[in-house]
Amino acid sequence: MGAISQSDIMSTVMSTPDASGADSVSSGATAASRVFDALKQDLICGRFAAGEKLAIGSLKTHYRVGLSPLREALNRLAAYGLLEQVNQRGFRVPALRLDELDDIADLRSQLECKALTQAFQYGDAEWESQLLAAHHRLRRADERPEHVEEWEQAHLRFHRTLLAPCGSPWLLRFIEQLHDQFDRYRRLAPPDPGVREVLDRQHGELVQLAMARRISQARALLDEHIGLSHGVARGACSAP
Amino acid sequence: MGAISQSDIMSTVMSTPDASGADSVSSGATAASRVFDALKQDLICGRFAAGEKLAIGSLKTHYRVGLSPLREALNRLAAYGLLEQVNQRGFRVPALRLDELDDIADLRSQLECKALTQAFQYGDAEWESQLLAAHHRLRRADERPEHVEEWEQAHLRFHRTLLAPCGSPWLLRFIEQLHDQFDRYRRLAPPDPGVREVLDRQHGELVQLAMARRISQARALLDEHIGLSHGVARGACSAP
């Protein structure tokens, strides 16, 4: 398929120990956390072929770590749902299945709408500022189509900021997880410039609706936003 | 607190490799999977004190495994949310916080009600049989108050069976995760025989409503069921 096979991994330069927007634990930077972050990125942006079995030996070479931290990272990723683990036969990149994507998108809509409602309730002036800022960064990133990674990061942060004050850590946790899953599909799908334009516009509209606390309109829009993106992401799947 | 400190772990006899109701991966039985299951159990049933730091050295002794599989299990548990991991300072049992329990219970209600609706839609005759069977096992377990573990297992399986045919793997995954979190609170809280009796009765009523596909009544009941249990579980928390 469109994906790149194992031997071709052009090896992501691993994030520096003290990277700013560091994922979860990676600040203190153990080898395990660094590989976790790097591998997670590479999985989401489709640097491995769907369904591919991971050769631990090559991973060791590519990510420049020993077996123990590498295996710890793989175990975390499997528990997180970005890898499949079968007991005496290692780790495998999950296949891209249409029914699974539909499941993910449906839940995402549901959970994000709930979070949005609560965010509108608890969000204060500080939140509004941060949302404006996040949106501005996103628009700036829009102008540099050559730096995909930066746009992706800005996009992720925008959606995070939008829901951040919802007051429910577990809800945010699940949303993040679903978002990661969703993005793996989306980023492997062929882009659609027309839809992309609409999606970009919706970000701005979401900001406006958030400022005005127009909850029901905002929910409808967020739902449509995810639905549109869902349509694009479907392009990543083959048949079933 | 009510919890038992590390040195007192009376050591769960680890589940045999080919245990029937085996958790996730444990069937093939690697050392890592076995410790994972055993540790998970011990965490949920409150064999560690909340907030306690885990001494990897003692764990190695208690669970009779080497460092590598033990660390892999700990990494999985942290990714799952049953442990907190800080980069150069090991693993810690999460504290029991009232606001977190409320968060968990609220989400649980929401997600389980959604799953229930879908289960009513997709569940077939086979499901009805399994639900009756699961309920029967639960009632039998009710009669043996001395075997707590068996009741707990039957109870978990009942709730799993109830929602199983909902058709959404990710929804089930999150529900399972929340259930595990919830149970850690519930099992550490002082029991309330009065409430317990009501909860037991509700299981039967849920079965009846499921057979008749009375969705709105069933949703209300499930919501109340979780709410009641939530009230009991709150007893596990101290102040905030």
Place this chain on the structure above:
DNA sequence: TATAATAAAAAAATCGATTTTATGGCAATG
């Protein structure tokens, strides 16, 4: 006495080697 610097101890993380288990090829058998 409080603070800071330092050394010793403990714990976490990592490495390299070993053991165990799966996999693929090939011959023997029905």
Place this chain on the structure above:
DNA sequence: CATTGCCATAAAATCGATTTTTTTATTATA
């Protein structure tokens, strides 16, 4: 010709020892 059993190879999992980092204890200094 398909199936089974065996061996060689490769991969996964585990162990034991080493390295790195944190924590604790101790002393020196203001």
